[in-house]
């Protein structure tokens with residue numbers, strides 16, 4: 001029988017950026033269900049407030065905090081608001097991210113800087129704003145949401161792949177530089193997850209089925225798939241996991257050789273039946 005409180009997150013305080021929608025919202029729900037106290041940081045404050053109210057109605061302790069992760073002052077105020085409302089934070093999820101369509105030949109410098117500003121510099125500024133609380137909590141964990149695009153180039157996405165590769169290394173650097181503060185730092189690299197960020201793709205007829213066929217797990221991912229991994233990395237159950245990346249992509253990166261045309265070897269589901 002499974003121990004219901006196996007993760008030991010009850011009563012602990014966690015901050016999640018970009019928690020009003022998508023993956024961040026999924027992580028907030030997962031943490032609240034595990035009995036944790038949750039701060040939902042987002043610049044879409046009405047949506048974060050609505051989400052916090054929903055969690056509170058189900059008995060969780062949750063607070064919405066208005067915050068722009070590219071602005072140090074906004075982050076300092078947010079960190080103080082979290083401490084005041086919920087207590088000292090013992091874990092942070094750096095999740096707020098943006099994707100913009102542009103090729104490297106054409107991407108404007110403003111757009112390039114904006115993507116790096118949110119997806120990379122914003123993660124550093126947020127980690128720094130919460131560092132005093134993470135230090136004070138004794139043993140803590142930072143989880144950065146990167147992407148499979150940080151390992152494989154994704155064309156026409158401007159700075160996105162570069163920003164996601166950057167956070168994978170910066171996470172390891174945090175783990176090394178802040179080791180004496182007992183702050184662990186790891187990344188999760190999601191594959192294709194159905195969220196508002198990717199909703200326009202799934203509106204295309206047939207796209208979901210073709211994406212599902214590209215994963216060993218045979219389906220598109222859901223925010224809950226990332227949340228389950230994040231909860232584990234935030235918990236003391238992962239105490240010896242540090243400075244690493246965890247791919248949560250349904251085995252998509254193992255499908256490469258299966259996508260190479262090889263007459264006689266590429267079996268369709270029909271042939272196998």
Ligand SMILES: NC(=O)c1ccc[n+]([C@@H]2O[C@H](COP(=O)([O-])OP(=O)(O)OC[C@H]3O[C@@H](n4cnc5c(N)ncnc54)[C@H](O)[C@@H]3O)[C@@H](O)[C@H]2O)c1
Nearest residue numbers: 018021022023042043068069096097147190193195196197
């Ligand atoms: N959806 C996917 O398939 C997928 C795949 C790989 C990685 N990711 C990564 O997962 C993370 C979450 O993505 P998602 O799909 O849930 O996106 P989403 O667009 O659904 O949600 C992102 C949230 O971040 C908030 N946000 C954006 N910039 C902000 C800022 N500067 N300050 C405060 N809040 C801000 C938005 O308001 C929104 O609530 C991102 O880092 C994204 O790159 C997503």
